[in-house]
Amino acid sequence: MVNTKFLTFNNGEKMPVIGIGTWQASDEEIETAIDAALEAGYRHIDTAPVYGNEKAIGRVLKRWLDAGKVKREELFIVTKLPPISNRPHEVEPTIKKSLEDLQLDYVDLYLVHTPFTININEDGSFKLDKDGLMEVDVTTDHAATWVAMEALVEKGLTKSIGVSNFSKDQVARLLKNCKIRPANNQIEHHVYLQQRDLVDFCKSENVTVTAYSPLGSKGIAKFNADKGIVRDLPDLMDIPEVKEIAATHGKTPAQVLLRWIIDTGVSAIPKSTNPARLKQNLNLFDFELTAEEVAKLSSLDKNIRICDFAFFHGVERHPEFTFKNQYTS
Ligand SMILES: NC(=O)c1ccc[n+]([C@@H]2O[C@H](COP(=O)([O-])OP(=O)(O)OC[C@H]3O[C@@H](n4cnc5c(N)ncnc54)[C@H](OP(=O)(O)O)[C@@H]3O)[C@@H](O)[C@H]2O)c1
Structure with a gap:
């Protein structure tokens, strides 16, 4: 069974509505999971250099492509410009490194991962200030970075470009200045954080929306705890x-x-490294929610942001960091 439902971008490209998320998975786990996901019919894979597993994903893709089990044009691969590289001159070298790791000539969608930028040291570690907080780069210029993103499409390194974690205002500013319109905004979106204003605005501007942490990101509790953050998070399930x-x-x-x-x-891009659960997450079209059920689920919104980036200690001081102002738990 291949997942055949798509959202169509403003440039005509088609993205399968369900993809597999790959955050918080070891190389070993993700290799097994991507193999199982492709077997199950997933064709949309969401990754990012920040997740540290592009090489492992690339190994699986190469095996499948070399064996002729899937054609490149059947795959929809998404990766992202990391917050440490959110500067115009870093855009092309950064996508080229992702392409090398993924063993691909192009990706289908390249996203600016966050509206903010973080500084690193030469050894790749985060630059910290005297209080131990992450040093933010306040020179972030979305319009200038976008010009470099547009050049990637012209060079054939990605089919489409988009953003992630952008607010309505940030998307609106980009739309005013762009030559190529963003095709997608990847945001946290689930019954407890519906961001209706932002979603409706994106749709009205022909910018598709992808929901990350659609199941409530269960694994984030441990991820946060490892960084000294303890938060009581809801279990959406x-x-x-x-x-x-x-x-x-x-x-x-x-x-x-x-x-x-x-x-x-x-x-939506639910993450699972469990073969039974990832199969389950794709098996969504043999039932229908009634209008009443959709309305009931839509009435559950509580404005609870689960992935609030608090694990980047100090990032809220960046002028383009908007989460705290808009949606906080
Ligand atoms: N753009 C961004 O800034 C950003 C931020 C966060 C996430 N993302 C992307 O979005 C993807 C998904 O978000 P997420 O990983 O935060 O969380 P999520 O997909 O909402 O939840 C993943 C968690 O749910 C469990 N799970 C998955 N399917 C399940 C099922 N059917 N029943 C019960 N439990 C299930 C997984 O465990 P098992 O693996 O054990 O099944 C895992 O612990 C990420 O992996 C990443 O690709 C993007």
């Missing part, structure tokens, strides 16, 4: 209304959460 709707359809809470996202015209 344990919400009574979600469980009740799941039971009605004989599906899992995860499948209901994902189907709701797709029914609202947004794509």
Whole structure:
């Protein structure tokens, strides 16, 4: 079974509505997971240099492509310009490094990972100030970086370009200054953080939206704890209304959460390294949510941001960091 439902970009390119997320997975886990995902029918893979696993993903892609089990044009590969490289002169060398690691000639979608920029030392470690906070680069200029992003399309290094974690205002500013319109904004989006204003604005401007952490990013608790952050986070799969709707359809809470996202015209990239669960996350089209169920799920919004980037200690001091002002738990 191949996932055949797509969102169409403003440039005509098509993105499968369900992709596999790859954050917080070791090389070994992700190699097995990508293999299982391709077998299950996933063709959309979301990664980023920040996740540290592009080489492992590249090894699996090469095996599948060399064996003729999949054609390059059937795949939809997304990667991102990291926050440490969010400067015009770093755009081309950074995508080239991703392409080398992924063993590809082009990606399908290249995203500016965050609207903010962080400084690093020559050895690649984060630059910290005297208080131990991350040094932010306040010279971030989205319009200038976007010109370099546009050049990547012209050079054939990516089919489409977009952004991630951009607010409505940041997308609007980009739209005013661009030659190539962003095709996609990848944002946190789930029943507890619906960001309706932003989603509706993007849709009205023909910028597709991808939902990250669509299942509530269970693994983030440990990731945060390792960085000294303790936060009580909700379990979206344990919400009574979600469980009740799941039971009605004989599906899992995860499948209901994902189907709701797709029914609202947004794509989703759930991460799983478990073969049974990643199969489950793709198996979303043998049931339908009723209009009442969609309305019930849409009424659950609590403005709770789960992936708040607090693990980048001090990043909220960057002038383009907007999360705290708009959506906070
Ligand atoms: N652009 C950005 O700034 C940004 C930020 C965050 C994430 N992302 C992208 O979005 C992807 C998804 O977000 P996420 O990883 O934060 O969280 P998520 O997909 O919401 O949740 C992943 C967690 O849910 C578990 N899970 C997956 N399927 C399940 C199922 N059917 N039933 C029960 N548990 C299930 C996974 O465990 P198992 O693996 O054990 O199944 C994992 O612990 C990331 O991997 C990344 O590619 C992008």
